[in-house]
Amino acid sequence: MPPTGIQDSLRGRGVRLTRQRRILLDLIDGSGLHLDAESLYQLAKEKDPKLNRVTVYRSLKLFKEGGLVDELDLMHHSGDQHYYETRLKQEHAHVICLRCGRIEEYFGEPLREMRRQVELDLGFEVQLTRTEIGGYCPHCKALRAQETKVGQAVPPAAN
Amino acid sequence: MPPTGIQDSLRGRGVRLTRQRRILLDLIDGSGLHLDAESLYQLAKEKDPKLNRVTVYRSLKLFKEGGLVDELDLMHHSGDQHYYETRLKQEHAHVICLRCGRIEEYFGEPLREMRRQVELDLGFEVQLTRTEIGGYCPHCKALRAQETKVGQAVPPAAN
């Protein structure tokens, strides 16, 4: 089915919605994942073996400019690539487990409050925000506690 | 003067505080700026012409691991480098002007509230956060309004 608002979003100034771009948008949107350019390229190649890595980068740039996707760093927990996701209506933060790479999303009110304050107090016109929180997920938190015990016979903390 | 808590912070596990590292720490700390590896290298070379770019990268990595400095992306407003600053006691966000590159810091309560919620609601053990807000500073906001007028004779918005 022909995408709805996407057409308009791109067509803004002579940007065409080609076969390749459709594939890429579908992947970014459909997967619900946070893909980096290389993963996106690998997946796209399955649908069109001719599709070039360069086209992926060029398309991502366009999508970004058009406000269709957001670029993330995800704390660079796995190299220096960027990750991409469909821009949601709702602003949110990404919470990354530094041990297993699991990613959670946080939608709390403080995000909006912060934006409001930056606009009012600093006088900025906010265009985009990127909030990333690195830590250990419940699972890895437990594993780390174990590892510490095994690794160096932790004395029971006087607490 | 010999740095205070820094010694301890590094000496944790056999990390030496060499002449080169002292120079780098002084620059990061003293400048109060947000320097990237290359700028840091250029400045460090003035104090020690032999100091190598590689040493800068290796030292930054150590400082990061030791919790002495924080790594920032600053919305990649000027390439894909990383920027570094002394880790402050007080968590804060960076607000970047996408037009002139000016950087402001934001210390509001929502930052702490957000962290609290991520720990309670998602059960994460938060280690570090990185909040970046891109937009237009008051000055550039005004300039942009002008540019728009000149560029395309905006009709007075019915508002």
Added chain:
DNA sequence: GTTAGTGCAAACCTTTTGCAGCTCT
């Protein structure tokens, strides 16, 4: 004296650019 750190050169990974041919409209 030992262990860690440095400089140099070369490699690496991610992303961008130049250009000729292709494709939507």
Added chain:
DNA sequence: AGAGCTGCAAAAGGTTTGCACTAAC
């Protein structure tokens, strides 16, 4: 026909690695 897009090859930007020598503790 014409503007925009693609693929390919090559380059660029930022960072890391291997190794022999040097310096800190």
